[in-house]
Amino acid sequence: MVSERMKGLGNARSVIRELFEYGKLRAAQVGAENVFDFSIGNPSVPAPAAVNEQAIRLLREQPEQIHCYTSAQGDAGARQRFADSLNRRFGASYTANELYLTVGAAASLCCVFNGLTCPGDEFIVFAPYFPEYKVFIEGAGAKMVMIPPEIESFQIDFDAFERAVTPHTKGVVVNSPNNPSGVVYSRQTLERLAEVLTRKSREYGHPIYLVSDEPYREIVYGGVKVEWIPHLYRDTIVCYSFSKSLSLPGERLGYVLVPAGVTGSGDVYAAVAGAGRSLGYVNAPSLFQQVTSLCCDMTADIGVYEENAKLLVRALREMGYHVVEPNGAFYLFPRSLEPDDGAFSQRAKEHDLLIVPGSGFGAPGHVRISYCVPTERIRRALPRFQALADSYR
């Protein structure tokens, strides 16, 4: 006997992974240059040279020490460097003790959901949302409550949100810049969100935590500002990752920030650390704790994502696709050309265009295009998008 839930999760690959694997098989049949894989969010630009230089230097200078265990919550020096960087950039005063290092944003979120959840608790997510939230939240024993998308702007439908907040609401998850819409929440949206959460926390007599999942924090363009959410809402817990900003998804390094001002911050931090322990996520990779903390003020050369976004948005709109303007991350979330996004994705596949149905993100009638690919691939894919559109005329 095994856990049915875990067996189910292990057997059912995500739609994204399914398409990604199909792309590899298809490339073997027709040649990689003829498959236009826009399925997965693997950064297409290399990590900054300084990342490799620091890694090599550390391996040379500390050949034994660098591979050792660190404190469970991460090396104090590395945590201090992350805190200093946040303080410089956001005018805050965090200390090393407010940071818990772990293996990417995925583990950070799992530590937070597992650390916070008590029987009967619920977490609210706004569609379109990163599909793994459901796995992480339910894995922690909580219930995920989804707010349907506000499809004109992909900001927040506040009427639906207010109806969904109940005494069972333990937390609300935001992800801005957003995967899959590419939209950044405006200051107005975040202030309104903070106002509702403050009011409801007071009404129910317990804090409602805002879990801000920010792996795309630095990947923005068009002069859009990403607000530092803890300044707008006190009970914010930040989950971060270097997977996207430094193009290091395989190195598995991220952190949870539990600001000292959060209600019950000592207990929350202890619970996050306890969850990390219980899930076996202690001691994030030692080498990359050091490397990322020495490089955390830089990003990979992310300019290409803006170029890709502009190219795709302009071309797709000319072809008649409806696209909400993205402000960041490296995803586009156009409407599918038929109501059934699964059927649309299948039809795209016939043109060797691999794009992900929006239903898995809680937004049927849309598809996700990951444009973290070489610009040349986008240029060559445009006739395929045109042919796909033509097939509906």
Ligand code: PLP
């Ligand atoms: N959150 C969002 C919104 C993501 O898009 C991803 C990865 O694509 C993650 C979390 C997980 O990131 P990590 O690779 O750091 O675990």
